[in-house]
Amino acid sequence: QQQVKQSPQSLIVQKGGISIINCAYENTAFDYFPWYQQFPGKGPALLIAIRPDVSEKKEGRFTISFNKSAKQFSLHIMDSQPGDSATYFCAASGKTSGSRLTFGEGTQLTVNP
Amino acid sequence: DTGVSQNPRHKITKRGQNVTFRCDPISEHNRLYWYRQTLGQGPEFLTYFQNEAQLEKSRLLSDRFSAERPKGSFSTLEIQRTEQGDSAMYLCASSPPTISGNTIYFGEGSWLTVV
Numbered sequence: 001q002q003q004v005k006q007s008p009q010s011l012i013v014q015k016g017g018i019s020i021i022n023c024a025y026e027n028t029a030f031d032y033f034p035w036y037q038q039f040p041g042k043g044p045a046l047l048i049a050i051r052p053d054v055s056e057k058k059e060g061r062f063t064i065s066f067n068k069s070a071k072q073f074s075l076h077i078m079d080s081q082p083g084d085s086a087t088y089f090c091a092a093s094g095k096t097s098g099s100r101l102t103f104g105e106g107t108q109l110t111v112n113p
Numbered sequence: 114d115t116g117v118s119q120n121p122r123h124k125i126t127k128r129g130q131n132v133t134f135r136c137d138p139i140s141e142h143n144r145l146y147w148y149r150q151t152l153g154q155g156p157e158f159l160t161y162f163q164n165e166a167q168l169e170k171s172r173l174l175s176d177r178f179s180a181e182r183p184k185g186s187f188s189t190l191e192i193q194r195t196e197q198g199d200s201a202m203y204l205c206a207s208s209p210p211t212i213s214g215n216t217i218y219f220g221e222g223s224w225l226t227v228v
Contacts, residue, residue, distance in 0.1 A: 042222075044156065044219045046218070100158045101146075101156070101158065106153070
């Protein structure tokens with residue numbers, strides 16, 4: 001059962017543009033929503049995370065928007081750079097799941113120079 | 114800066130052989146996780162430890178898979194009688210002790226190819 005659905009599967013953006021990746025979850029017990037960035041041959045690296053008590057969190061060029069009622073959250077990458085080209089995964093975890101993460105399917109982002 | 118360390122990074126084995134992967138978590142992280150990732154997919158949870166206790170195992174973890182964390186420090190993941198479907202990247206991760214919503218740090222992964 002896929003508990004976190006991510007879209008789009010792939011995304012191509014021009015340098016300087018805004019990249020937007022969306023995720024939807026089903027389990028209302030989830031209370032922690034991180035985004036991970038993964039380069040080929042590497043492990044996922046935490047990018048930014050949010051809890052449901054806030055609707056938005058910003059760190060540098062990266063922003064998470066969270067809509068609790070819709071059970072959706074999204075990652076916005078402002079001023080996208082070629083170095084941002086990677087696969088991005090949303091994830092979710094909750095108290096009842098021992099903090100183990102349930103991942104989305106991933107979005108392959110390509111930022112053209 | 115010592116992150117999560119995994120060994121070996123790559124392993125090619127013949128079908129039917131046993132393989133073992135080792136994970137050294139970040140110091141003082143009491144939680145340790147194993148995930149499996151195949152190409153084009155997100156990581157899938159396999160199992161996790163809190164200290165030396167294995168608290169949860171996914172249904173993905175068949176009887177051929179066994180994980181241990183004998184002293185609450187490093188962990189091993191053994192796959193017995195490997196099958197071609199076991200080919201994947203095996204990721205280890207660790208997190209510090211908190212109630213929930215831990216920041217989970219991943220290692221670089223161990224690639225397994227079963228031929």
